[in-house]
Amino acid sequence: MISNLNKTAYKAFGLTIWSEIPLPELPFTNIDSNESDVVIEKSEKVLLAMELDPEDVFVSKKDQVLFRVPQAGIFLIENGKRIVYTPFDGADEDEIRLYILGTCMGAILLQRKILPLHGSAIAIDGKAYAIVGDSGAGKSTLASAFLKKGYELLSDDVIPVTLNHANVPIVTPAYPQQKLWLESLQHFGMKSTHYQPLFVRDTKFAIPVESQFATEPMPLAGIFELVKGDQQKITIQPIENMQRFHKLYTHTYRNFFMLDSGLMEWHFEMSSKMMNKIHFHQIQRPNERFTANELVELILTTLKVEGNIHDQNSTRTKEFIV
DSSP states (O other): OOEETTEEEEEETTEEEEESSOOTTSOBOOOOGGGOSEEEEEOSSGGGGSOOOTTOSEEEETTEEEEEETTTEEEEEETTTEEEEEEOTTOOHHHHHHHIIIIIHHHHHHHTTOEEEEEEEEEETTEEEEEEOSTTSOHHHHHHHHHHTTOEEEEEEEEEEEEOTTOOEEEOOOOSEEEEEHHHHHHTTOOGGGSEESSTTOSEEEEEOGGGBOOSOEEEEEEEEEEEESOSSOEEEEOOTTHHHHHHHHTBTTGGGTTTTTOHHHHHHHHHHHTTTSEEEEEEEESSSOOHHHHHHHHHHHHHHTTSOSOTGGGOSOOOOO
C-alpha cells in the first residue's frame, strides 16, 4: 500500500485507483500517483458552482458525466480517469462510497469502453457466468448460494467485460465483497450483527468474500437473466438471436449514460462481437418463496447438459458450511 498525504492506492475492476476517500472494500496496491488509472478527489465547493438544472439528476456528454444525489453530494466523472465529488453538509461517507463504487465506477468503465454488466459473476470450471436481472431479482442472493456451495465470486453489482484479440469476452474481477439484503442473510442462516450495513439505517449489508474471490480474469461463457413473477414453477429457456442485443443493452449498468456520451455505436459493435460467443438463458422464478439453492442446481445441470462443465463436483473449490 502507498499513501500520499490523504490519498491511498487500491486495485479493482482491473484498474489501479488513487483515492482521497478511504475505500476499505478494495484491496490495497503499491503504485505511485502518476501510475494510477483513476484518481478520486474531494472538492469542497467547485462542483456546487457547476450548472445543474434543478430538475436534472444526471447530465452526460462525451467523456463527462455529472450527477447529483439528494442528501449525499454531486459527482463528476471525466475521461475514464477522474472522479470528483462534493459532499453535501451532513452527508454519510458510507453512502458517498456506495455511489463512487457503483454509479461512478460504472461511468468510468463506459468511458474506457469496458462493458459494465449489472449483476453478479461466478467462476465455474475456469469460466465466468453472469447473473443479470432487474433490481430485486435476486442476483446477489443467487451468487451467494453459489458461494455457499464452494464456488468463487468475480464481481457483485458491476461486472467489467472486455474483448480479447479473438473477440472472446473476458470478465475482470471487481473487488471481494457482496451486498445482501437482511432477508437473504436470514435465509442463509447468517447473522446481520456480523456484518456492516452499507450505510446508516440500511437493511442491505456488506459481506466480505476474500476467501472465495477469484482474482484472475476469466472468459465469459454464459449469461443467466433472472426474472421473478407470480408463477409457481421455476422455468429456464434460451435467449436467441436478436433478443441477445436487447438483453445486453438492458443489463448494461447505467445504460442511460451511453446516448449523450456517444457510446451507442461502440456498445452495438461490442454486443455483436460477443453475443454469439456465449450462452444466454432466462430463468423465471416464483416471487413468493426462496429459490436460490434450487436455481444453483438448475444452472449447474443446464451447464452440464450443454457440455460447458464436465462434472459438477469437480468445479467446487470447497463446501462452505454456515
